[in-house]
Amino acid sequence: MGGKTRKQSSTRADECPMTDFGADENSNDVEWVNKEWVKKLFRIAAILSFCSVSMNTPQTFEVEPSLKYVTLSFDIVIMILFTAEMIAKCRSRGLLKGDNPYLKNRWCIFDMTMVLLLWASVILQILNMKKIVSDAVSIVRSPRPLIMIRAFRVYLKVNMSRARMAIIFKRSGQQVWSVAIFLIFFLALYGILGVQMFGKLSFHCVKKDANISFLELSDLAIPDTYCRSEEHSDCPEDMECQDIETLPGNLKEFNGFDHIGKSVFTVYESASLEGWVYIMYKVIDSFAPWMGYLFFVTMVFFLSWLVKNVFIAVIVEVFAELRTQFHHNNSKDAVGVFGSQILEAEPTELSPWKLVSVDEDKPQGVAPHFCQVILKSRSFHLAILLVVAIDAALASTYNLFFADDETNRDQYHSMLYRLQVQYILLLNY
Numbered sequence: 001m002g003g004k005t006r007k008q009s010s011t012r013a014d015e016c017p018m019t020d021f022g023a024d025e026n027s028n029d030v031e032w033v034n035k036e037w038v039k040k041l042f043r044i045a046a047i048l049s050f051c052s053v054s055m056n057t058p059q060t061f062e063v064e065p066s067l068k069y070v071t072l073s074f075d076i077v078i079m080i081l082f083t084a085e086m087i088a089k090c091r092s093r094g095l096l097k098g099d100n101p102y103l104k105n106r107w108c109i110f111d112m113t114m115v116l117l118l119w120a121s122v123i124l125q126i127l128n129m130k131k132i133v134s135d136a137v138s139i140v141r142s143p144r145p146l147i148m149i150r151a152f153r154v155y156l157k158v159n160m161s162r163a164r165m166a167i168i169f170k171r172s173g174q175q176v177w178s179v180a181i182f183l184i185f186f187l188a189l190y191g192i193l194g195v196q197m198f199g200k201l202s203f204h205c206v207k208k209d210a211n212i213s214f215l216e217l218s219d220l221a222i223p224d225t226y227c228r229s230e231e232h233s234d235c236p237e238d239m240e241c242q243d244i245e246t247l248p249g250n251l252k253e254f255n256g257f258d259h260i261g262k263s264v265f266t267v268y269e270s271a272s273l274e275g276w277v278y279i280m281y282k283v284i285d286s287f288a289p290w291m292g293y294l295f296f297v298t299m300v301f302f303l304s305w306l307v308k309n310v311f312i313a314v315i316v317e318v319f320a321e322l323r324t325q326f327h328h329n330n331s332k333d334a335v336g337v338f339g340s341q342i343l344e345a346e347p348t349e350l351s352p353w354k355l356v357s358v359d360e361d362k363p364q365g366v367a368p369h370f371c372q373v374i375l376k377s378r379s380f381h382l383a384i385l386l387v388v389a390i391d392a393a394l395a396s397t398y399n400l401f402f403a404d405d406e407t408n409r410d411q412y413h414s415m416l417y418r419l420q421v422q423y424i425l426l427l428n429y
Contacts, residue, residue, distance in 0.1 A: 114150070
């Protein structure tokens with residue numbers, strides 16, 4: 001009996017929910033830290049720290065110089081609060097040794113990182129106000145907005161064992177990593193292909209009397225037009241195709257296929273579907289059109305559609321697994337997860353709804369059984385898809401034929417109308 005009791009106690013400890021302060025929620029090592037008003041104070045301090053770092057910009061200080069001292073005062077007070085909490089937890093739990101050491105708890109490591117960033121931010125702001133360091137070092141405080149996680153992680157309560165959560169996130173992390181490798185592979189592949197197939201796009205349409213050494217914006221076509229070569233020029237009559245190695249500073253572009261770094265950046269930009277057609281037009285103007293079509297169509301398919309949908313599928317799978325685990329934990333009467341289920345009203349004191357399994361093979365209505373067999377057959381589904389495809393093809397030809405012959409056009413439209421009526425009747429039947 002004693003062994004059984006200890007086993008049940010261990011299970012209950014493993015099933016405790018994840019809360020904002022982790023193990024501190026269920027321990028009395030640091031009483032003042034675990035008080036509710038102290039926790040609220042820390043959350044308010046996290047929000048104030050976020051507001052302070054948002055106001056801590058050179059442009060803001062130019063408009064309102066007094067904010068330098070306001071933000072510095074906020075940061076010092078918040079830094080003292082979080083430092084006191086960190087020291088108290090380290091003394092209570094131990095730094096590396098103990099039942100639950102401070103540096104072996106991920107939330108505690110995150111809190112310590114935020115405290116160190118607060119110290120660095122305060123020191124740098126004081127040095128900056130004394131003109132010892134420049135504004136460029138303010139990049140050190142850029143991770144500070146992450147402190148908002150402290151204000152909202154109290155709502156990340158998961159009523160599931162930590163071991164089970166760890167398994168789910170480990171498996172999902174492996175899947176996300178696989179998708180990331182998949183993405184990097186295609187970025188590198190199309191980056192190399194872009195360098196090998198296109199290289200530097202340097203041929204532009206310029207005015208015939210332009211000085212190539214001192215080009216201006218008015219010397220180029222508007223918009224800037226690329227061309228294949230001096231022998232195969234598609235430029236306007238008053239322009240010619242010239243190989244321009246270096247454009248003026250105000251005309252330089254940041255996308256192209258000059259080298260692997262620039263090519264990968266261009267591929268990533270195109271994969272986001274933000275202005276990718278303009279890059280494709282440059283390639284089509286500079287090379288054979290089929291090369292541009294082949295490169296960009298396949299790239300958009302693999303990088304924009306395939307990789308994106310695979311990533312979404314991974315996220316959906318993770319949420320589906322979490323939902324299954326929640327249902328398994330919360331349901332006392334296990335209901336089979338296989339097969340179809342629907343919600344039916346059952347007014348009771350516990351719940352107004354219940355899940356009822358559905359027998360899909362059970363006949364419904366007065367139709368005989370062979371009708372149900374026909375409706376579920378693959379041939380019937382293919383026939384319906386074929387009818388839908390034919391209807392779509394005919395509808396697309398509504399204004400295609402007999403554009404100049406009104407009589408034949410009216411007859412054709414009348415025939416399409418009759419076919420549409422028959423199509424609707426067929427689907428309703």
